[in-house]
Amino acid sequence: MTKPSLLRREPRTPRRRVLQVTRVEELSPTMRRIWLGGDDLEADFPFSALGATDHIKLVPPDPATGRVELPPPGGPRPDMRDYTIRRFDPATKELALDFVLHSHGPAGRWAIAASPGAEVGVLGPRGSQIYPADCSDYLLVADETGLPALERFLEELPPAVATHVIVLGAAERDLGAGAGVTWLPDASSLVATVAALPLGPASFAWGAGESGEMRELRTHLRGRLDAERISVRGYWKQGHVGSAPREDD
Template structure:
């Protein structure tokens, strides 16, 4: 049994929901926030700051038919809608609103849908399947990622209380992609412009905040593994307090 104050995972019942677009907001030139709502959002649960929901995109009548059926999609035969994992940026049960932030990178079913999304359109989601709970048990936090990780990073920062410290390192395309990050904790943000600096080199040169530390990494799959090794080997962080996730795979990558 997990100790009440330890890092632990909580499972949720998976429910498929059909939601409507309430608002479309451009956070930066390449980051678009889609606010969803609808009666099926009732009972939605997202307890972890890096939770993932599956977004479901049907582009053919056959895929839409599979989506409309109640049977689990993973067991369906024939064409199935494309599925992509995204972090819920904000869920407000009082207003019944769910924010999903999309990087408009120009290809893929999610980015293509978000680029043309309008108020009144619908989107099917499923999950989250579970939440990794990281209680307020650390003095400091190290958060490293790229644009795709900003929703999780933003949620983590907003959840930190006064008296904590956070060092944030984010790789972006250009200076226009910087976005406001707020927290009651004391935070330092380092923006790494892709092509001008190397995220791995920047990580090696960091001065970590003091006290007990939790480190979280979310970027391209192979890069996340390399950053994790730097944190474990160079900085001697405890493995249990380091989480590194592959948020996407580079073209031609041999990552599974």
């Protein structure tokens, strides 16, 4: 008999918005936080504690016209990318998204050039996935693409809970987890590093990164934890341009 999921799913009514950049923060040489606001951003934007992987679809301006063209319902879809909802500030009515800076995609190119006043389309979220807060300890694994969700976990899990944090191939910076972060230059030793950790039957494991690397991690974890205690996703795929399918479990 299949055990019930530890994750709680909440449907949302997706919204369509054209937002403006309000400010930009440099997080590292390769990552930037862009804050968005404007009349289209609702004061009750859905932002739930431990909805750490909730994401929107970003619609950059059309390169030919420079205008944001939101897709009509049921119509052709423009080039869009998924981005984790990093933060929402109801006091200032601003939405924060974190970007890995690269020039090989429309969203990455937009983020490199974005400055206050620049416009972008934001669709969704279509739903929230709320992670459990009462597990004995948590394994959190991410490369740069998964860092926004990982940082949300670190901010939103109960302060006393034990966390094992592994970050792949990213420049070391303060994640608010002190000495609890293991930085690995790549995934070659990821499974061996996780194998040395003392995961127990009440642990929970989450991971996000390159699809092949996450598949290896998921295979290892399935030999140690029940399926409902594993949530490992491929956020991108080596050699694949655009958003790779997100993989659960």
